[in-house]
Amino acid sequence: MGGHYAQIVKFERKDLPVGTPVVGMIGGGQLARMTQEAAIALGIQLRVLAEGPTVSAAQAVADAPVGDYRDPATVRAFAAEADVVTFDHEHVPTELLRELEAAGVAVRPGPDALVHAQDKAVMRQRLDTIDAPSPAHQVVAGREDVADFAKRTGGFPIILKTTRGGYDGKGVWVVDGPDDPTVAQAFAAGVPILAEEKVDFVRELSAVVARSPHGQAVAYPIVESVQRDGICVEVTAPAPGLAPERAAQAQQTALRIAGELGVVGVLAVEMFEARDGRLLVNELAMRPHNTGHWSIEGAVTSQFENHLRAVLDLPLGSPAARAPYTVMVNVLGGDVADMHRGLLHCLARDPGLRVHFYGKSVKPGRKVGHVTAYGDDLEQVRERARHAAAYLTGTIDE
Amino acid sequence: MGGHYAQIVKFERKDLPVGTPVVGMIGGGQLARMTQEAAIALGIQLRVLAEGPTVSAAQAVADAPVGDYRDPATVRAFAAEADVVTFDHEHVPTELLRELEAAGVAVRPGPDALVHAQDKAVMRQRLDTIDAPSPAHQVVAGREDVADFAKRTGGFPIILKTTRGGYDGKGVWVVDGPDDPTVAQAFAAGVPILAEEKVDFVRELSAVVARSPHGQAVAYPIVESVQRDGICVEVTAPAPGLAPERAAQAQQTALRIAGELGVVGVLAVEMFEARDGRLLVNELAMRPHNTGHWSIEGAVTSQFENHLRAVLDLPLGSPAARAPYTVMVNVLGGDVADMHRGLLHCLARDPGLRVHFYGKSVKPGRKVGHVTAYGDDLEQVRERARHAAAYLTGTIDE
Numbered sequence: 060m061g062g063h064y065a066q067i068v069k070f071e072r073k074d075l076p077v078g079t080p081v082v083g084m085i086g087g088g089q090l091a092r093m094t095q096e097a098a099i100a101l102g103i104q105l106r107v108l109a110e111g112p113t114v115s116a117a118q119a120v121a122d123a124p125v126g127d128y129r130d131p132a133t134v135r136a137f138a139a140e141a142d143v144v145t146f147d148h149e150h151v152p153t154e155l156l157r158e159l160e161a162a163g164v165a166v167r168p169g170p171d172a173l174v175h176a177q178d179k180a181v182m183r184q185r186l187d188t189i190d191a192p193s194p195a196h197q198v199v200a201g202r203e204d205v206a207d208f209a210k211r212t213g214g215f216p217i218i219l220k221t222t223r224g225g226y227d228g229k230g231v232w233v234v235d236g237p238d239d240p241t242v243a244q245a246f247a248a249g250v251p252i253l254a255e256e257k258v259d260f261v262r263e264l265s266a267v268v269a270r271s272p273h274g275q276a277v278a279y280p281i282v283e284s285v286q287r288d289g290i291c292v293e294v295t296a297p298a299p300g301l302a303p304e305r306a307a308q309a310q311q312t313a314l315r316i317a318g319e320l321g322v323v324g325v326l327a328v329e330m331f332e333a334r335d336g337r338l339l340v341n342e343l344a345m346r347p348h349n350t351g352h353w354s355i356e357g358a359v360t361s362q363f364e365n366h367l368r369a370v371l372d373l374p375l376g377s378p379a380a381r382a383p384y385t386v387m388v389n390v391l392g393g394d395v396a397d398m399h400r401g402l403l404h405c406l407a408r409d410p411g412l413r414v415h416f417y418g419k420s421v422k423p424g425r426k427v428g429h430v431t432a433y434g435d436d437l438e439q440v441r442e443r444a445r446h447a448a449a450y451l452t453g454t455i456d457e
Numbered sequence: 458m459g460g461h462y463a464q465i466v467k468f469e470r471k472d473l474p475v476g477t478p479v480v481g482m483i484g485g486g487q488l489a490r491m492t493q494e495a496a497i498a499l500g501i502q503l504r505v506l507a508e509g510p511t512v513s514a515a516q517a518v519a520d521a522p523v524g525d526y527r528d529p530a531t532v533r534a535f536a537a538e539a540d541v542v543t544f545d546h547e548h549v550p551t552e553l554l555r556e557l558e559a560a561g562v563a564v565r566p567g568p569d570a571l572v573h574a575q576d577k578a579v580m581r582q583r584l585d586t587i588d589a590p591s592p593a594h595q596v597v598a599g600r601e602d603v604a605d606f607a608k609r610t611g612g613f614p615i616i617l618k619t620t621r622g623g624y625d626g627k628g629v630w631v632v633d634g635p636d637d638p639t640v641a642q643a644f645a646a647g648v649p650i651l652a653e654e655k656v657d658f659v660r661e662l663s664a665v666v667a668r669s670p671h672g673q674a675v676a677y678p679i680v681e682s683v684q685r686d687g688i689c690v691e692v693t694a695p696a697p698g699l700a701p702e703r704a705a706q707a708q709q710t711a712l713r714i715a716g717e718l719g720v721v722g723v724l725a726v727e728m729f730e731a732r733d734g735r736l737l738v739n740e741l742a743m744r745p746h747n748t749g750h751w752s753i754e755g756a757v758t759s760q761f762e763n764h765l766r767a768v769l770d771l772p773l774g775s776p777a778a779r780a781p782y783t784v785m786v787n788v789l790g791g792d793v794a795d796m797h798r799g800l801l802h803c804l805a806r807d808p809g810l811r812v813h814f815y816g817k818s819v820k821p822g823r824k825v826g827h828v829t830a831y832g833d834d835l836e837q838v839r840e841r842a843r844h845a846a847a848y849l850t851g852t853i854d855e
Contacts, residue, residue: 074511076818076825078795096494099517100753102797102814102826113472118519119497277808355498359809374805381779397476399500407772410675411757416500420474427474428500 068140069121070104079104080371083137084116085128086147089417089426090347090363091116093355094147097364103371107147108137116147118418131155138164145324145370146346149176150224167272167323167370168345175320176345179253180222186340189319191312194331194339195256198222201246206237208254218255219245231289233257258339260331264298265350266313267327269365272372276317277365278310279358279378284329284350290424291349293445294387296357296380299437309338316343325366327351349389349426354378356413356431357385382433386440388448390428392421395453398428405430405447412447466538467519468502477502478769481535482514483526484545487815487824488745488761489514491753492545495762501769505545506535514545516816529553536562543722543768544744547574548622565670565721565768566743573718574743577651578620584738587717589710592729592737593654596620599644604635606652616653617643629687631655656737658729662696663748664711665725667763670770674715675763676708677756677776682727682748688822689747691843692785694755694778697835707736714741723764725749747787747824752776754811754829755783780831782838786846788826790819793851796826803828803845810845 072081080103084091087109095116098105107116107123117123126133128151138144143165156170168176175182183196195212199205199219209215219242221230230248232241245252263284270276283298284291297306313328320326327348329341351362360368360376368375395401398416405412413431421427428451432443449455470479478501482489485507493514496503505514505521515521524531526549536542541563554568566574573580581594593610597603597617607613617639619628628646630639643650661682668674681696682689695704711726718724725746727739749760758766758774766773793799796814803810807830814826826849830841847853 070511070516075516076796076814076816078797079816080797092497095517096497099490099494100811100813101800102812102816104516104816113468118468118473118502119493120519121516121521123519368804373800375808376804376810377808379809398474399476399478402499402771406766406774410773410775411777412774413498414500415498416474418474418477418500418502 068106068124075104076102080143081106081141082367082370083108083141083144084147085134085137085144085151086110087114087116087123088147089115089419091147092119092417093352093361093415094347094363094367095119096355097361097367101364101367103367106137106141108134115418129155131158134159135162138166143167143370145366146173149173149345153177165370168326169321169323172320172322173345176343178222179220179225179342180251182343183253185320186316189315191316192337192339194218194258194341197254199252199254202237202242205234205242205254209234209237212256215239216257218257220253220255221245221248222251222253224250229289258331258337258341259334260339261334262298262332263341264301264309264330264332264338265294265327265348266309266330267325267348267351267354267362267378268310268313268317269325269362269369269375269378270314270317270322271369271375272323274318275375276314277360277375277378278314279351279354279362280380281306281309282350282353288424290389290391290426292389292391294350294353295437295441296353296385296387299384305338312338312340316340324369325351325362352415352429353385353387353431355415357381357387357433383435384437384440385431385433386437386444387429387431388444389426390416390430390448390451392423392425392427393452393454395451396421398451401451401453405450409443409447412443414447414451466504466522473502474500478541479504479539480765480768481506481539481542482545483532483535483542483549484508485512485514485521486545487513487817489545490517490815491750491759491813492745492761492765493517494753495759495765499762499765501765504535504539506532513816527553529556532557533560536564541565541768543764544571547571547743551575563768566724567719567721570718570720571743574741576620577618577623577740578649580741581651583718584714587713589714590735590737592616592656592739595652597650597652600635600640603632603640603652607632607635610654613637614655616655618651618653619643619646620649620651622648627687656729656739657732658737659732660696660730661739662699662707662728662730662736663692663725663746664707664728665723665746665749665752665760665776666708666711666715667723667760667767667773667776668712668715668720669767669773670721672716673773674712675773675776676712677749677752677760678778679704679707680748680751686822688787688789688824690787690789691839692748692751693835693839694751694783694785697782703736710736710738714738722767723749723760750813750827751783751785751829753813755779755785755831781833782835783829783831784835784838784842785827785829786842787824788814788828788846788849790821790823790825791850791852793849794819796849799849799851803848807841807845810841812845812849
């Protein structure tokens with residue numbers, strides 16, 4: 060034991076019923092918090108390696124030791140108490156995970172898969188080798204490379220991305236020309252930079268699948284997602300008007316990526332539906348994903364439960380939709396600090412509304428919760444979810 | 458602070474987002490555990506007064522101080538940390554709750570309502586005054602009273618019940634004649650005994666409603682429940698073949714009882730559908746109830762969420778069913794100690810099956826979990842749920 064890892068574990072194995080699986084999740088954000096809802100039902104003991112004593116998931120589980128996920132001794136000690144280690148985020152160093160795996164720890168997804176969600180350059184290269192369609196892309200070393208890339212791929216604007224560490228729009232720049240100041244910003248970070256074609260897309264889609272170690276896999280209905288400033292704000296399941304053969308194509312692409320990369324757990328494949336008809340992979344995430352939150356009420360088995368089942372090598376649950384349409388809208392931090400105040404109005408207005416708060420204090424733009432509505436009429440369902448999210452955020456007051 | 462109440466509370470109010478409600482639930486059984494699933498979603502901090510450090514709900518919440526719910530200092534200290542106090546069971550002494558309420562604590566349901574779920578003689582008397590139909594009944598002081606009651610109500614067999622403290626068939630005796638040894642058993646307990654008509658019933662029904670302090674109430678669909686040895690084993694929602702006007706009558710009876718008694722939270726009214734056509738109230742419970750577990754997946758809003766909403770005086774959620782039929786079957790402890798072993802088979806056989814384990818070690822007949830199936834075809838849905846429960850229990854092995 061070492062590092063900052065000091066907190067006593069409340070439940071040793073002997074305190075739990077015989078056969079109780081213990082899942083160690085690294086990271087105490089809302090994904091771990093929502094995973095706990097599924098863990099409670101299945102009688103799984105979820106233990107969280109938390110960034111601090113009061114983070115989102117620490118409020119919701121019995122055991123949430125605080126420790127630094129970059130510290131080998133901390134992560135080793137945490138892993139020793141679990142049957143399997145999995146993740147709320149992709150930031151644990153790949154080498155540390157390789158070391159854990161070599162020591163016999165069940166790391167799921169394993170580092171050889173996870174690296175494709177950690178490093179965008181590695182991801183692009185691998186997708187090319189398995190013929191999964193990506194936007195045009197190239198690792199660039201400086202302004203000349205950027206200009207060359209733009210020339211080769213149809214001109215500016217293009218996208219620059221840090222290959223590691225970006226999320227929710229951070230580490231991504233739209234570059235309008237060779238002298239755009241964003242180029243200097245991107246290279247200032249001192250990390251390798253990936254240039255990508257700025258895809259002219261009709262909309263964004265997401266394919267969420269789950270895969271277990273012995274290869275069973277399930278694919279959720281393809282959803283449409285709306286991003287604003289790089290943050291997912293709204294998801295509609297299933298993606299309206301998507302032709303069945305196109306939906307099947309997107310599911311098959313995601314299942315193929317999961318299989319080829321050896322993913323265990325949930326894999327989210329964010330895609331562009333390009334105006335020219337291409338279906339292009341934008342990002343990969345190997346954990347429950349914002350574009351799968353609708354599944355808590357909208358599907359037979361939530362993405363959180365299927366992630367747990369997958370990492371424990373239990374048979375996966377049906378990903379089928381339970382309603383014709385399910386719409387999820389994120390609640391982003393606004394001007395209202397007390398998110399609970401708006402509940403009275405929202406719950407009274409809509410007895411079918413589903414509200415999820417993450418136990419996070421409000422900061423502008425921060426994901427502090429989401430709402431879900433479902434039903435037969437897409438426009439009504441959307442209006443219900445949008446209204447509730449806007450009201451909770453404080454952007455409307457009636 | 459006093460009694461055995463020593464454990465530090467991990468989350469003080471300042472550690473939680475502004476406006477986070479704190480609900481204190483007395484009792485750490487599976488009802489508290491399942492309430493936590495709903496609390497997590499709504500951003501409610503659930504704190505449990507646990508019977509021991511490893512009980513069902515203590516495994517699933519961040520704060521579960523251990524203490525004796527009969528000890529005034531313990532309960533006062535626990536209540537001081539919560540916005541509202543509610544219950545996983547009915548065993549907290551009525552007088553202690555009256556004292557808490559007098560001191561300004563929001564006790565929900567309040568003692569004046571809860572006493573009707575604690576004391577069967579008080580309950581029967583009150584139901585008579587509000588013309589809610591009960592089986593014939595009389596508090597009896599000895600063998601002569603028992604014989605007189607039988608003579609007056611159509612003869613033996615009759616039922617004897619302890620007025621307080623019974624549950625899951627404990628404290629209930631079927632008496633076949635004046636010299637039946639069960640009569641001596643019943644009076645040996647030294648507590649007041651209630652004699653009741655042994656109702657010749659077609660089946661048992663349950664009406665689950667939720668009511669908030671300002672009087673809003675919702676009624677779940679009437680369900681059919683099957684009891685074995687006094688323990689609920691199976692629930693079908695809605696009760697098959699129940700005429701709509703009869704279902705409405707049962708719902709209205711439950712809503713009227715909730716209103717007249719001033720219940721806050723969930724009220725379950727177990728009823729007999731008598732062969733002679735009467736609909737008779739058997740038992741009352743003022744907390745989430747076994748006959749409402751189907752609502753987790755089967756209804757728009759689960760009974761656990763509506764209990765939380767009610768005790769916090771939030772608008773209640775829709776109790777509407779999400780599927781034509783939902784069947785819940787309890788998993789009772791059998792010969793298999795490792796309940797998780799059977800999961801592989803059950804989940805592989807039925808990707809739509811919903812499994813709930815309570816974190817309880819197996820003891821013969823103990824409720825250690827439940828399974829839920831839903832769908833369009835009642836016979837198929839029943840077979841799925843029954844098969845899974847039997848397999849997990851170990852009574853079948855294919």
